[in-house]
Amino acid sequence: MKNERDHASIILKKGKEKPVINHHHWIFSGAIMAMPRCGAGDIVPVKSFSGDLLGHAYINPATSITARMINFDDASPLDSIRRAIQAALKLRKALFNERTTGYRLINAEGDGLPGLIADWYNGLIVLQVSTLGMERLKRVIVEILCKELNPIGIYEKSVMPGRAEEGLSDSTGVLYGTLNEPVEILESGIRFLVRVTDSQKTGFYFDQRQMRELVKDYAGRRRVLNCFSYTGAFTVCALKGGAMTVDSVDTSAEALQQAKENVTLNSCDTGLSRYFEADVFEFLRVTHDAYDFIILDPPAFAKKASDVVKACRGYKDINRSAIKRVQPGGIILTCSCSYHIDATLFQQVVFQASREAERNVRILQRHHLAPDHPVNIYHPEGEYLKSLVLYVE
């Protein structure tokens, strides 16, 4: 920047341009020398200290991530958004065939679209908007999605704690077309009924798709315990994989009811499955049934960085109980979707749990997010799910 002050752009502090040049989407308040004269949610050019244009971002001065980049060049921001959506859809077309009709269409920064999640439920799109900047772009996004995909309906389910920080209240409702619940989706040929309005997240955990394949592979002739079973996606896969029995445990009676429906829908032998409305921590302590395969897929115990110590205690607790309980030669699939607990820390927790359970434990496999949740190499913060397959002697 020379002598004239540029009032329309974000000007970064000297030396703070590197992450943006490296295509990282977030600009923290501490990196900004001067903010433009415009309102929260507006899209503005972003310039280095020396005045070079680095791209465009939408801003929200009320949040610590003050700006989020939507392109890294001089293209029109709306053109860039359209291209990013088209690229996201192209990837999904390459990943799935007609045997899978439910998946994540747009994975926020992973698809170059900060603040936006869109899931595809066999013709119905469920949107989650987490930032003010994206909220402003919602109409444009809906238009583009309608043009590209011709959906039956678009339903917004923007219910997340981060919205309050952005100055937004929760927002739900039909944005386009109609919503007929439940929707039925296919995943690798398996049928699932999904209720998007009265459910967790957008309705279904697509991020665990790879692990569901793995559960099918390991379940054969085993007695399976599916902890935190939600609507029974792992339960159905275990039964399809030839499990001798599958017990599902969740605190939500509605989720368990839907799990039963999904088991029936897939013509699985309903006599092989049982359902327990219970707290997993308690259930694992008191159950005396023998299991050869235990699945632990809890909700995120660490929602923020300050939760990490307590969350590790929770992960250790359930892993220790499962390792103690599983039969010799048994398998455990243990997962964590806490972003603040990385793969190394999670493995340390499982190490401690194994020591305390006094069993020999070996890692057979590691698994991560399903590929419709791409992680942008320039934005590794998109990685959150990690899983270990353990063999317990």
Ligand code: SAH
């Ligand atoms: N494994 C599931 C997703 C799990 S989501 C799938 O693949 O679809 C987490 C689930 O844990 C939710 O259904 C929630 O109701 C349940 N839950 C949360 N805390 C729990 C607890 N302490 N005991 C049992 N279930 C719990």
